[in-house]
Amino acid sequence: MAKIKVADYLIERLNSLGIEEIFGLPGDYNFDIVEAIEKNKNVNWIGSTNELNAGYAADGYARTKGYGAIVTTYGVGELSAMNAIAGAMAENVPIVKIVGIPSTKYIENKIRLHHNLDRVDYRAFEKVYSNVVEATAFLNKENAKTEIDRLLNIMVKTKKPVYIAIPMDVCSIEIEDDFKLEEIYSDEDNLKTVVDLIIEEIKKSKNPIVLADVLTRRFNAVDEINKFIEKTSIPSCSLLRGMDVVQNDKKNYLGVYVGKLDNEICYENLNSSDCVIASGTVISDLNTMGFSLEFDLEEAINIQPYYTEIKGKRFENVLIKDVFKRLTEKIDYKSNLELKRTLKYSKSELNEEKPLSAEYIYPRLNEFLKENDIFLTEVGLVPFGAIPMELPKNVSIENQILWGSIGWATPCAQGCAMADRKRRTILMTGDGAHQLTFQEISTMMRNDLKPIIFVINNSGYTVERILCDDVNYKYNDIACWNYEMLPRAFKGDCYSASVSTNKEFDEVLKIVEKEQQKRMCYIELKTDYLDIPSLSLGIAKYPERFKK
Numbered sequence: 225m226a227k228i229k230v231a232d233y234l235i236e237r238l239n240s241l242g243i244e245e246i247f248g249l250p251g252d253y254n255f256d257i258v259e260a261i262e263k264n265k266n267v268n269w270i271g272s273t274n275e276l277n278a279g280y281a282a283d284g285y286a287r288t289k290g291y292g293a294i295v296t297t298y299g300v301g302e303l304s305a306m307n308a309i310a311g312a313m314a315e316n317v318p319i320v321k322i323v324g325i326p327s328t329k330y331i332e333n334k335i336r337l338h339h340n341l342d343r344v345d346y347r348a349f350e351k352v353y354s355n356v357v358e359a360t361a362f363l364n365k366e367n368a369k370t371e372i373d374r375l376l377n378i379m380v381k382t383k384k385p386v387y388i389a390i391p392m393d394v395c396s397i398e399i400e401d402d403f404k405l406e407e408i409y410s411d412e413d414n415l416k417t418v419v420d421l422i423i424e425e426i427k428k429s430k431n432p433i434v435l436a437d438v439l440t441r442r443f444n445a446v447d448e449i450n451k452f453i454e455k456t457s458i459p460s461c462s463l464l465r466g467m468d469v470v471q472n473d474k475k476n477y478l479g480v481y482v483g484k485l486d487n488e489i490c491y492e493n494l495n496s497s498d499c500v501i502a503s504g505t506v507i508s509d510l511n512t513m514g515f516s517l518e519f520d521l522e523e524a525i526n527i528q529p530y531y532t533e534i535k536g537k538r539f540e541n542v543l544i545k546d547v548f549k550r551l552t553e554k555i556d557y558k559s560n561l562e563l564k565r566t567l568k569y570s571k572s573e574l575n576e577e578k579p580l581s582a583e584y585i586y587p588r589l590n591e592f593l594k595e596n597d598i599f600l601t602e603v604g605l606v607p608f609g610a611i612p613m614e615l616p617k618n619v620s621i622e623n624q625i626l627w628g629s630i631g632w633a634t635p636c637a638q639g640c641a642m643a644d645r646k647r648r649t650i651l652m653t654g655d656g657a658h659q660l661t662f663q664e665i666s667t668m669m670r671n672d673l674k675p676i677i678f679v680i681n682n683s684g685y686t687v688e689r690i691l692c693d694d695v696n697y698k699y700n701d702i703a704c705w706n707y708e709m710l711p712r713a714f715k716g717d718c719y720s721a722s723v724s725t726n727k728e729f730d731e732v733l734k735i736v737e738k739e740q741q742k743r744m745c746y747i748e749l750k751t752d753y754l755d756i757p758s759l760s761l762g763i764a765k766y767p768e769r770f771k772k
Contacts, residue, residue, distance in 0.1 A: 225400050225401065225402060225412070226400075226401045226478070226529070226558045227398040227399065227400065227401060227445050228398065228399060228400075228401040229260070229309060229361065229395065229396050229397065229398055229399075230368045230369075230372075230390065230394055230395050230396070230397050230398075230399055231256050231257050231259075231260035231317065231395040231396070232260050232263070232264070233369070233390060233399055233401060234257075234260070234322070234372055234388070234390075234400075235257075235260045235261055235264050235267055235374065236264070236663050237373075237376055237403050238267070238291070238293050238320060239264065239266050239267050240289065240403065240405075241291045241376070241380070242289055242290050242291060243267065243285075243291055243292065243293050244266060244267055244268060244289075244367065244640050245268045245269075245270050245285060245643070246261050246267060246268070246269060246282075246293045246294070246295060246565045246724065247270045247271075247272050247278040247279075247281045247282045247285070247292070247293070247295075247321075247639070248271070248272065248275070248278045248294050248295035248296055248301075248528045248727055248748045249271065249272060249274070249275055249278060249295075249296060249297070249301060250268075250271070250297070251296065251297025251298070251300075251301055251324065251339075252297065252326055252572045253298045253323075253324040253325055253326055253339070253392060254295055254296065254297045254298075254322075254323070254324025254370070255296045255324070255392075255395065256324065256390075256392055256395035257295050257322060257323075257324050257390060257395060258295060260395070261295070270475060270667070270671065271667070271743060272635070272664065272667055272754075273663035273664060273666060273667060274304060274663065275294075275296045275301050275304035276304050276305060276307060276308055276475050276635075277308075277634075277635040277638075277661050277663065277664045277667075278294050278296070278304040278305060278317070278635075279294050279306075279307070279308025279309055279311075279312070279321075280308045280311075280631075280634075280635035280636045280639070280661065280664075281294075281311075281635045281636065281638045281639035281642070281664065281667075282294040282308070282319045282449050282639060282728045283308060283311065283312050283315075283317050283319065283632070283636050283641055284600075284635070284636035284637060284638065284639025284640040284641075284642075284643070285621070285640070285643045285733075286312070286317050286319050286639070287317055287620075287621070287622055287636075287639075287640065288326060288639070288640045288643035288644050288645075288647075289643035289644070290318075290319070291379065291380075291750075292317070292318070292320070292322075292639065293320045293322060293670060294308075294309075294317065294319060294320075294321055294322065295319040295322045295323070295324070296321075296322075296323055297323065297339065298323055298324060298325040298339050298349070298416065299339035299340060299341075299349060300325065301323070301339075302321070302323045302337050302349055302353070303349060303352070306352070306353065306356065307388075307629055308384050308629075308632075309321050309357060310356035310627065311624060311627035311632060312384070312385045313356050313357060313358070313384055313385055314382060314626045314627040315438075315624055315626060316382075316383045316385045316438070316439060316442045317383070317384075317385065318379045318380070318382075318384060318385065319379075319385040319386075319443075320375070320376070320379060320385070320386055320388060321353070321357065321385055321386065321387045321388070321446035321679055322388050322390065323349075323387070323389050323390070324386070324390055324392065324395075325346065325389050325391050325392070326391060326392060327389065327391050327392045327393040328364065328365070328393050328394065328767060329393075330346075331346040331391060334346070336450065336526045341565065343697060347362060349389075350362055350387065350389055351455045352386045353388075355725075356379055356385075357384065357385045357387045358379065358382050358384035358385065358386055359374070359375055359378045359386050359387070360373050360375075360386070360387040360388075360389070361374065361386075361387070361388050361389070361689075362389045363388065363389065363390045363391065364391070364392050365397055366399060368390075368394055368399055369399040370700070371388070372388065372400055373403060373404075375387075375388055376403075376405070376451070377405065377406045378522070380405060380406075380407060380500040381406070383442045383443060383529075384688075385469070390772070396655055398618045402409075402477040406716045408543065409540040409543075410538070410541060410542045410543045410546040410547075411413060411542060411668075414539045414541055414542050415542045415546055415547065415550060416550075418532045418539050418542050418547060419482060419547065419550045419551055419554055420740060421472070421534050422501070422523055422532075422534065422547075423533050423539065423551065423554060425498055425534065426456075426458070426530060426531070426555070426557055427502075427534075427557060429497075429498045429499030430498055430500060431459075431493065431496065431499070432458050432459075432472070432497060432499035433458065433459045433460065433461065433483070433493055433494055433497040433499070433500055433501065434449070434452075434459070434460035434499075434503060435454060435460075435461060435462070435463065435494060435500055435501065435502045435503065435505060436449060436460060436461070436462045436463075436466050436469040436470050436503045436504065436505045437462060437463040437465055437469065437502070437503065437505040437506055437511070438463075438466040438469070438504060438506060439466075439468045439503075439504030439505070439528065439544070440466060440503045440504035440528075440544065441466060441468070441469055441504070441530055442504070443504065443529040443543070443544050443545065444545055444690050444695045445503070445504070445544045445545040445548055446469055447471070448544075448548035448549045448552065449469065449503055449548045450470060450471050450474065450544050450601065451548070451549075451552045452474075452548045452551050452552045453470060453477075454474060454556075454645060455552050455555065456477065456555060456557050456558060456559060457475045457476055457558055457560075457561070458557075458559050459476040459477075459493055459559065459561060459563050460474060460476065460477050460478065461476055461477070461478040461479060461481050461490045461493075461494060462471055462479075462480055462481065462621070463480070463481055463505060463506070463512060464480055464481075464482075464510065464511050464513075464607060464611065464625055465506060465511050465625045465626070466504065466505075467610070467611065467615075467621055468615060468620055469503075469504075469730035471615075471617060471618075472565075472614050472615045472616075473617070474565045474587070475562075476559065476561055476562070476564075476565060477506065477565055478490040478493060478494075478591060478679075479565045479566070479568065479611075479612070479662075480567070480611045480612075481494060481513070481517075481566045482513050482611060482759060482762070483512070483513035483514060483516030483581065483735075483762075484516065485513060485759055485762035486567050486759060486762075487566060487567035488566065489507070489564070489565070489566050490565075490566075491565070494517070494519070495518040495519055497519065499524075499525065500519055500521075500524035500525065501524070501527065502521060502524050502525065502526045502527065503544065503548070504527070504528065504529065504544060505521070505526070505528075506626065506698050507521065508625070508626050510625050510626070510628070511625050511690045513762075515730040520687050522536050523536070525537060525601035526546050527544055527548075528544065529543070529544050530542070530544075530612050531719070533546060539662065555603075559722070565614075567611070567612050568612050568613075569587035569590050569612045569613065569614070570587065570613050571587070571591070572584055572587035572588040572590075572591060574726055574727065574730055575726050576725070576726060576727035577725055577726075577727065578725060578726045579724065579751070579752065580723060580724050580725055580726060580728070580729055580749060580750060580751055581751055581752065581754055582609055582751070582756060582757045582758070583753045583758070584726045584729065585609070585680075585729065585749060585751075586609040586610070586612070586613070586757060587727075588729065588730065588733065589613075589652070589678075590612075590613040590614065591621055592650075592733050592737075593613070593615065593616055593650070594616055594619075594648065594737070595616040595617045595618055595619070596616075596617070596619065596647050596648075597616070597647060597649075597650055598619075598620045598622065598640045598641075598644070598647050598649045598650065599619060599620065599621050599622070599649065599650045599652070600621075600622045600623075600633045600636060600637050600640065600649070600650070600651045600652065600653075601622070601623045601633070601652055602622060602630070602632070602633035602651070602653035602654055602656050602658075603623075603624050603628045603629060603630045603631075603632060603633065603636075603657060604630060604651060604655065604656075604657060604685075604687040605686060605687050605756050605757055605760050606652045606653065606654065606680075606757075607623045607625065608756075608757045608759040608760045609652075609757035609759070609760075610623075610652075610674060611757075611759055612759070616713060620634065622640065624636075630654075630656060630657035630660060631657045631658070631659075631660030631661040631703075632657075632661075633651055633652075633653050633657065633667070634651065634653055634657070634658055634660075634661045634662060634677075635649040635661050635662055635664040635667075637649050637668075637675050637677070638664050638667055638668050638673065638675070640675075641668065641673040641674070641675045642673060643705065645673070645674075648672075648675075648676065648678070648740065649673075649675040649678070650675070650676045650678075651661070651677045651678065652678045652718045653677070653678070653679055653680070653682070654679070654680045654682065654685075654686065654687075655679060655680060655681045655682065655683070655684070655702065655705070655707070656684055656685040656686075656702050658679050658707075659702060659703070659705065662710065665677070665710070665711055665714060665744075665746070666714040666715075666716070668716075668744060669711070669714050669715065669716025669717070669718060669744060670714075670716060670772050673744065674740055674741070674742070674743055674744050674745075675744055675745075676736055676740055676747075677743045677744070677745065677746045677748070678747050678749055679707050679746070679747070679748050679749065680749045680751060681705075681707055681748050681749060681750050681751070682751045682752065682753050682755055683701065683702070683704070683753040684700045684702050684753060684756075685700040685702065686700075686753065686754065686755070686756060687760070688700045689753070689754065690754070690756060690760065690761075707722065707746075708722035708746075708748045709749035710723060710746070711744070716744070717742070717743040717744070718743055718744040718745070718746055719735070719736070719739040719743055719744070719745045719746070720745075720746040720747070720748075721746075722747070722748040722750060723747065723748070723749060723750065723768055724750040725749075726747075729749065732747055741763070
């Protein structure tokens with residue numbers, strides 16, 4: 225059997241999973257890994273401005289392409305990337321975190337080399353990472369191949385990040401060049417039982433409803449759930465993290481669940497249903513608008529990636545994709561309801577000289593979206609502005625509702641744009657978040673990416689202003705930047721503009737339609753410091769919900 229070096233083997237295996245770009249920063253402990261990337265004709269090295277941004281970019285790449293990878297050096301590099309990897313763990317984003325570490329002889333003899341702690345422990349950072357990834361591996365001459373294979377299979381199955389540490393001398397060891405990705409199948413007996421029981425529950429119910437969420441997308445069941453909804457016309461809605469799962473043109477689609485804040489038709493139909501079909505749901509505070517779901521999930525049909533619960537009884541080893549595929553094939557049911565979505569934007573009304581505000585920005589941006597766009601909504605208020613949008617076909621909305629690390633979206637947009645250059649990548653971020661990671665604009669320009677970036681300049685952390693006791697507390701202020709000029713500090717082609725009225729925004733969007741085909745577009749949106757999407761008014765009282 226053919227032999228191959230460990231570093232080359234790992235990069236080949238990543239490429240076999242569809243990874244064509246790997247993000248990171250070089251360092252003297254990872255040169256062998258980076259050189260393996262450079263030598264591989266099918267994989268490109270993407271140098272980022274810092275390790276945190278590289279991790280966020282790998283996150284966006286994985287969301288769009290399927291899987292992502294990041295390479296850093298030992299200690300200083302890997303710890304800088306840790307927040308991004310923790311976010312991927314929380315959000316079910318499959319990334320391979322690769323770190324180059326000193327050679328085995330230094331590890332075994334506990335030699336104090338640079339990037340080390342004073343108390344030498346070469347596995348200290350692996351121990352730290354073990355809390356924020358699904359699995360870790362510390363390679364040596366004996367386990368290199370089996371551990372690489374093990375971790376890649378874990379990542380593929382769980383759709384969560386994994387961590388691989390490779391000593392410099394292990395990179396050049398030759399191993400057998402064969403890899404088998406473990407196929408994952410449903411247990412046929414359990415699958416049949418689950419499908420039969422679900423059909424039985426639907427047929428005896430008076431008002432079934434589908435509740436879709438993010439894990440439906442992460443585990444590749446979007447087509448299947450939409451075919452099921454189309455065949456049955458069962459009313460459907462989604463949680464915030466999964467707001468792009470159900471195609472918005474489906475009959476009886478009720479929009480995003482926002483508790484009692486709005487969308488009464490969704491609230492009433494979901495919480496009064498005698499047959500909730502929950503798909504890939506993640507129950508967390510913001511995703512459920514303060515745990516405001518009034519039905520008992522244990523009494524619902526709870527379809528998760530690898531198991532389904534029906535009336536409290538759990539059936540293991542049934543894939544979410546297979547459940548909906550088989551349901552669509554077998555079910556003979558058609559809802560006769562004619563429900564209409566109520567939470568949606570009306571056509572934007574152009575008041576030429578009116579100061580720009582969320583009231584105009586989000587409806588107008590909704591009209592700007594096109595089929596197949598990738599739309600990133602930065603942590604904070606932006607996801608709430610996106611909730612009423614009626615999404616064109618196959619629009620992906622990326623958010624980070626559970627982890628909620630501000631600054632995530634800018635480098636994540638780079639990863640999304642890198643993963644699929646044929647789709648438009650559109651980023652909406654706030655000035656506070658953008659200041660954390662704006663350097664990645666230079667990486668986008670360097671790699672001739674053409675995202676459309678909107679930066680809301682409202683002079684600080686507005687989401688914090690509405691949550692704290694006094695909107696004028698100084699700790700929510702940030703430095704004043706001239707955002708329109710920012711891209712011009714970097715080498716590359718970019719159209720930039722600053723707008724502060726409805727008319728200016730409308731005119732710039734028309735220019736962006738043409739310019740985006742040639743270069744990046746970067747638009748500053750100047751608004752009042754307390755301007756927020758209307759749904760955000762509800763979260764001003766949000767902490768009250770946790771006092772019970």
